[in-house]
Amino acid sequence: MKKKITILIAEDDEGHAILIKKNLKRAGINNKVIHFFNGQQLLDFLMKKNQEFCIKDGFPYVLILDVRMPKVDGIAVLEKLKQHEKLRKMPVVIISTTDDPDSIENCHELGCNNYIVKPIEYDEFAGAIKQLGKFIKVMQVPEIDQREKYEKY
Amino acid sequence: MDPQNSIEILWLISVLAVGFFIGWIVYLIVKARITELALKESEAKQLKLNKQLAEKNKDLEQVVYITSHDLRSPLVNIQGFSRELENSLNEILEMYHNEGLSSNTVSQISSILESDIPEALRFIKAGVTKMDLLLSGLLRLSRLGTSEVRTTYLNMNSLVRSVVNAYEYQIQDKNVDLEIGNLPECKGDYDQINRLFSNLLENAIKFTHNKRSPKIKIYGETLDSKSVYYVQDNGIGIEHENREKIFEIFKQLKPYDSNGEGLGLTIVKKILERNNGEIDLESEPEIGSKFIVKLPAID
Numbered sequence: 484m485k486k487k488i489t490i491l492i493a494e495d496d497e498g499h500a501i502l503i504k505k506n507l508k509r510a511g512i513n514n515k516v517i518h519f520f521n522g523q524q525l526l527d528f529l530m531k532k533n534q535e536f537c538i539k540d541g542f543p544y545v546l547i548l549d550v551r552m553p554k555v556d557g558i559a560v561l562e563k564l565k566q567h568e569k570l571r572k573m574p575v576v577i578i579s580t581t582d583d584p585d586s587i588e589n590c591h592e593l594g595c596n597n598y599i600v601k602p603i604e605y606d607e608f609a610g611a612i613k614q615l616g617k618f619i620k621v622m623q624v625p626e627i628d629q630r631e632k633y634e635k636y
Numbered sequence: 637m638d639p640q641n642s643i644e645i646l647w648l649i650s651v652l653a654v655g656f657f658i659g660w661i662v663y664l665i666v667k668a669r670i671t672e673l674a675l676k677e678s679e680a681k682q683l684k685l686n687k688q689l690a691e692k693n694k695d696l697e698q699v700v701y702i703t704s705h706d707l708r709s710p711l712v713n714i715q716g717f718s719r720e721l722e723n724s725l726n727e728i729l730e731m732y733h734n735e736g737l738s739s740n741t742v743s744q745i746s747s748i749l750e751s752d753i754p755e756a757l758r759f760i761k762a763g764v765t766k767m768d769l770l771l772s773g774l775l776r777l778s779r780l781g782t783s784e785v786r787t788t789y790l791n792m793n794s795l796v797r798s799v800v801n802a803y804e805y806q807i808q809d810k811n812v813d814l815e816i817g818n819l820p821e822c823k824g825d826y827d828q829i830n831r832l833f834s835n836l837l838e839n840a841i842k843f844t845h846n847k848r849s850p851k852i853k854i855y856g857e858t859l860d861s862k863s864v865y866y867v868q869d870n871g872i873g874i875e876h877e878n879r880e881k882i883f884e885i886f887k888q889l890k891p892y893d894s895n896g897e898g899l900g901l902t903i904v905k906k907i908l909e910r911n912n913g914e915i916d917l918e919s920e921p922e923i924g925s926k927f928i929v930k931l932p933a934i935d
Contacts (some may be wrong), residue, residue: 496709496712496713498712498713498716498717499709499712499713499716502712502713502716502717502720505720551705551706551709580705580708580709580712581705583779601712602712603708603711603712603715603764603765603768604715604765604768605715605716605718605719606719608712608715608716
């Protein structure tokens with residue numbers, strides 16, 4: 484059986500995170516969602532700093548990442564992930580209020596799979612998240628495994 | 637005179653002359669050196685000032701960029717949750733219409749649900765839309781200050797044609813009689829010059845006079861190694877005392893008559909600064925305006 488994708492959201496603004504979650508649900512995405520308030524919390528989760536609360540081996544994850552966050556920002560997270568031998572396979576969708584073309588290009592160069600500008604108009608916002616829902620449904624999401632025995636192939 | 641004396645006097649004069657000559661040379665050298673030093677010092681001062689000015693400018697642009705970006709973030713919440721509130725409200729309305737409540741309660745609740753709350757939400761949303769407009773304008777302006785200017789030879793006939801095409805709907809909607817003459821080529825950044833003429837045309841379409849059918853004329857000529865373009869309308873015109881003000885940031889002379897953000901002409905001015913151009917305005921209230929744009933001609 485295909486394992487269900489877990490959605491990780493790194494977003495310092497709680498309101499934005501709630502609105503993203505609400506609209507993902509409306510788009511028919513009922514997957515488990517884990518919310519992080521900054522890049523550091525997310526990295527700790529991904530790098531297994533705490534064995535109680537960390538990424539599970541052999542399961543697929545998708546990351547929805549905000550750019551401007553305290554402590555470690557989205558760009559730094561993206562850079563770290565894409566340099567990581569295993570985690571680099573995880574699909575990353577950037578979602579940001581920044582519509583600066585340079586910033587968007589930079590994220591694509593660093594290897595994000597999609598970049599969504601958070602529109603202020605709520606209909607557009609809801610529409611963008613709906614599109615994101617479709618994207619998550621069709622996306623090929625590899626299972627992330629950091630265990631030793633999988634290192635061989 | 638004793639020949640011995642005259643030799644001595646001659647000798648003395650020569651020594652004095654040589655001494656004076658050497659002194660004069662030394663004086664000249666010292667003077668040149670001092671001037672050079674003073675010049676170097678003032679040059680250094682100038683350089684330092686220029687550098688400081690450039691840094692300050694950069695700071696300012698950064699501040700504008702960051703504030704306008706960060707200010708948008710809470711707007712996403714205000715807008716988003718107002719809409720969510722509206723959705724919940726509609727759900728409640730539907731529910732209570734289906735329940736049997738006393739007519740007095742119903743009328744009280746309905747005044748709150750059907751007029752008070754929707755009114756509050758309408759104001760919140762309108763405020764957000766307006767603020768978003770201002771912030772994105774501010775962002776565009778700050779980006780214009782930092783973006784690179786890619787100067788190329790511009791075929792202005794085709795550039796202006798594409799500007800006009802983009803405003804086709806507004807032109808037909810307001811029934812504008814638009815006349816375009818032959819335009820000389822010039823040097824500038826395609827996107828920026830396109831924006832410049834878009835803003836001028838947009839204003840001409842926006843500020844038409846309601847007593848006559850609107851006419852807009854765009855034409856040009858080459859004058860003293862400058863390509864000069866005229867955007868002329870028969871609209872409401874601009875009072876003499878406001879001719880400078882219209883280029884100021886967020887200045888709208890009739891803020892309630894238009895729905896712009898008040899940055900169109902500020903952007904025009906900035907674009908011209910960055911493309912070695914100039915702008916002039918001839919205008920009479922109630923008669924119309926003529927914007928005169930000068931850009932470097934092709935040698």
